[in-house]
Amino acid sequence: MHITQAPNRHRFPASIISHTVWLYHRFNNSYRDVQEQMAYRGIILSHETVRFWCYKFVVYFQDVISKRERKPTDKWHLDEMNIKIKGEVFILWRAVDSEGHELEVLLQKRRNKKSAIRFLSRLLGHYPCPRVIVTDKLKSYIKPVRYMCPRTKHRTDKRLNNRIENAHQPTRRKEKILIKFKHPNSAQCTLICNFFIF
Secondary structure (H helix, E strand, O other), X not given: OOOOOOOOOXXXXXXXXXXXXXXXXXXXOXXXXXXXXXXXXXXXXXXXXXXXXXXXXXXXXXHHXXXXXXXXXXXXXXXXXXXXXXXXXXXXXXXXXXXXXXXXXXXXXXXXXXXXXXXHHHHHOOOOOOOEEEEOOOHHHHHHHHHHOOOOXXXXXXXXXXXXXXXXXXHHHHHHHOOOEOOHHHHHHHHHXXXXXX
């Protein structure tokens, strides 16, 4: 993962910025951990610089990596998990295909039909409807899947959804390193880049 051209008004070359962002998202590192690792290589950065780069370039990396992404399989697994941000509970919606490749993540405040529609709309904006969608028994999925993907078979069996349960593990590890995410926007950015790189 690398930027092909040096960003404007940045004194460090694109290769260093790319490697710094990759270190943060690929491993369970804090900003200060990345700062120390780069210092070991003779590159002096502040942890705030690391944070700024991770926030600024996340969209670029999402675009670059998504262009390389292979076509997803025709079986998707959808699930949600709770994340605490400043004491408030948010819902992280996630979709992966049958090979474990992440398709989409979205942070929302609720776990209801409206949230399910928003999540599926984002997902179907990038990919055509699959042959099968597997979810848990959350009722919020039933009507949105039926109307947005009328030819898709919807399976609601918790045992079939182990594939996506494993996909939540990197998020839990990152959450522990960061103690808790500090702000919804920064959490969404971290999670977007995390799922493309991990």
